[in-house]
Amino acid sequence: MKTIIYLIFSLQLLLCDFVFAEKLQMTINASRAVDLTQPLYEGMPYWPGTEPISIERLADYDQGYRMHKFTMWENIGTHVDSPSHFAAGEGKRTIDQLPLDQLIAPMVVINVQKKVKTNADYQLTVEDIKNWETDNGKIKKGALVVMNTGWYLKFSDPHAYINQNDKGELHFPGFSVAVAKLLVERDVAGIGIDTLSLDPGNDLSFPVHNVMLAANKYQIENMNNLDALPATGAVVVIGVLPVRDGSQAQARVFALLK
Numbered sequence: 256m257k258t259i260i261y262l263i264f265s266l267q268l269l270l271c272d273f274v275f276a277e278k279l280q281m282t283i284n285a286s287r288a289v290d291l292t293q294p295l296y297e298g299m300p301y302w303p304g305t306e307p308i309s310i311e312r313l314a315d316y317d318q319g320y321r322m323h324k325f326t327m328w329e330n331i332g333t334h335v336d337s338p339s340h341f342a343a344g345e346g347k348r349t350i351d352q353l354p355l356d357q358l359i360a361p362m363v364v365i366n367v368q369k370k371v372k373t374n375a376d377y378q379l380t381v382e383d384i385k386n387w388e389t390d391n392g393k394i395k396k397g398a399l400v401v402m403n404t405g406w407y408l409k410f411s412d413p414h415a416y417i418n419q420n421d422k423g424e425l426h427f428p429g430f431s432v433a434v435a436k437l438l439v440e441r442d443v444a445g446i447g448i449d450t451l452s453l454d455p456g457n458d459l460s461f462p463v464h465n466v467m468l469a470a471n472k473y474q475i476e477n478m479n480n481l482d483a484l485p486a487t488g489a490v491v492v493i494g495v496l497p498v499r500d501g502s503q504a505q506a507r508v509f510a511l512l513k
């Protein structure tokens with residue numbers, strides 16, 4: 256009897272604990288996976304004015320096991336911005352409230368590396384989006400739209416990646432407000448980039464953050480390995496840490512490819 260009660264109790268616990276993605280819009284057929292995550296390590300780039308990650312060894316094998324403590328801001332490394340990062344009020348999702356069916360999404364990858372080579376302040380244009388759509392079809396509702404600027408290749412050189420001049424100004428590419436508004440119209444799940452911010456470094460009023468997050472979309476910053484992705488056809492899986500009431504959090508992000 257005790258065992259049966261225990262079993263029923265455990266089953267109920269299990270059912271309560273699972274959160275299901277109710278309506279995945281796709282059948283996933285994949286043979287390869289690509290990691291889109293930057294590793295976390297002391298010495299990695301971080302947003303100017305915040306603090307670097309610190310990783311402390313608390314125990315080692317001579318004590319029987321190894322154990323570390325790491326301390327980091329929620330915006331370091333490959334991480335997700337939730338709507339609550341900028342948008343206040345009811346219904347604006349915190350990082351733990353992002354729905355699973357939006358964290359598994361078809362990817363749209365827009366490569367602007369050529370343009371960024373001659374202009375570090377390059378902003379993605381509506382024309383870039385239209386050209387992508389001419390080649391690949393209209394961006395679908397629920398997609399993750401990623402800008403491949405090639406900046407991720409500089410990640411191991413924080414000075415080049417942050418690209419801050421003597422006056423304190425930052426220079427790296429980003430989305431434009433016009434594109435953000437168009438993508439809200441397309442009802443995408445979110446946007447992503449391989450730099451420190453979705454907004455170009457030289458615009459600290461964060462207009463793209465304001466538009467996307469107010470529309471309850473999420474954002475991914477500091478993505479890695481974007482050259483491994485096709486323009487269309489990949490599916491992203493975003494394993495973001497469900498920190499209760501968090502505004503942003505680190506994530507293991509990877510793509511599934513056919």
Ligand SMILES: [Zn+2]
Binds near residue numbers: 503
């Ligand atoms: Zn962020």
